Amino acid sequence: xxxxxxxxxxTSGMISLLLLTGTLLVGIMARSGRAFGGLSRYTQSxxxxxxxxxxxxxxxxxxxxxxxxxxxxxxxxxIFVPFLGDYRPxxxxxxxxxxxxxxxxxxxxxxxxxxxQRVFRGIHLTAYLMWPIAVAHGLGTGTxxxxxxxxxxxxxxIGLVLAAAIWRLTANYLDHSATRRLAREGVKL
Amino acid sequence: xxxELEIDWTRCQGRxxxxxxxxxxxxxxxxxxPSARRADGHQSGTVILAEDQREAANExxxxxxxxxxxxxxxxxx
Ligand code: HEM
Ligand code: SF4
Numbered sequence: 205x206x207x208x209x210x211x212x213x214x215t216s217g218m219i220s221l222l223l224l225t226g227t228l229l230v231g232i233m234a235r236s237g238r239a240f241g242g243l244s245r246y247t248q249s250x251x252x253x254x255x256x257x258x259x260x261x262x263x264x265x266x267x268x269x270x271x272x273x274x275x276x277x278x279x280x281x282x283i284f285v286p287f288l289g290d291y292r293p294x295x296x297x298x299x300x301x302x303x304x305x306x307x308x309x310x311x312x313x314x315x316x317x318x319x320x321q322r323v324f325r326g327i328h329l330t331a332y333l334m335w336p337i338a339v340a341h342g343l344g345t346g347t348x349x350x351x352x353x354x355x356x357x358x359x360x361x362i363g364l365v366l367a368a369a370i371w372r373l374t375a376n377y378l379d380h381s382a383t384r385r386l387a388r389e390g391v392k393l
Numbered sequence: 394x395x396x397e398l399e400i401d402w403t404r405c406q407g408r409x410x411x412x413x414x415x416x417x418x419x420x421x422x423x424x425x426x427p428s429a430r431r432a433d434g435h436q437s438g439t440v441i442l443a444e445d446q447r448e449a450a451n452e453x454x455x456x457x458x459x460x461x462x463x464x465x466x467x468x469x470x
Pocket of ligand 1: 227228231232234235236237252253256257259260306309310311313314328329331332372408457458459
């Protein structure tokens with residue numbers, strides 16, 4: 205039973221990383237306001253929501269299977285309070301921190317019409333903090349962190365998110381940024 | 394009965410999602426913001442939608458990334 209739970213935990217952890225990276229990439233894509241490749245803005249928004257909710261589901265599976273695996277020595281409180289664990293408390297704590305942030309980001313994302321835009325944006329932007337914490341958690345405490353394929357997946361994820369984040373910071377990131385710049389400068393179209 | 398789309402211009406940042414979903418009634422201005430496609434499509438700051446656009450409009454209201462849209466049902470034509 206422990207063996208099974210352990211492999212469920214590792215697999216769901218890995219899938220969570222992929223989904224989280226995908227969520228971030230599509231979120232950055234959607235924020236630019238561009239139709240991207242064949243993806244309409246609407247499709248991007250739907251994909252962003254679906255990836256993130258799937259990610260939450262896999263993270264829950266990840267946490268529950270570790271609870272059930274007696275070797276992980278996890279208590280219910282470790283899900284909600286970081287750094288109390290018995291097994292690699294620091295790295296496990298990073299997992300708890302990213303889990304709590306993810307729940308907050310996803311919930312306020314779903315409820316954004318009932319919150320102010322400021323509250324939504326403020327909490328949503330912590331995604332850029334949460335992603336590296338989750339990646340560090342996987343590298344620090346994952347059983348598979350030492351394997352070649354886990355490293356390859358992690359390095360590719362980091363590369364893609366870094367590239368997207370740099371693009372996010374460039375002047376022409378937003379669709380119509382050139383014409384809007386002209387408008388701010390008072391040029392009539 | 395017709396539906397009117399109310400766009401909160403203090404919120405909208407012209408991300409274009411509603412223009413995609415409501416292509417029959419909305420078009421993009423040069424800066425990427427939505428505007429009524431038909432000349433008579435405006436009414437006191439709102440955009441009048443064709444009757445069969447209600448479902449698409451609901452979806453746009455739900456998915457607008459800036460929560461800038463509201464749907465109003467009005468009795469006049
Ligand atoms: C694991 C959970 C999630 C993560 C990590 C995440 C991450 C992101 C990121 C990185 C961005 C780009 C933000 C920027 O650079 O300004 C973004 C944008 C956005 N996300 Fe999420 N997100 C999550 C869940 C959700 C959910 C559940 C919704 C609800 C529908 C949502 C709705 C949005 C919206 C509306 C935008 C803004 C798009 C725009 O302003 O055009 N997100 N997200
Ligand atoms: S979807 Fe929202 S933000 Fe985008 S153009 Fe329409 S009203 Fe503006």
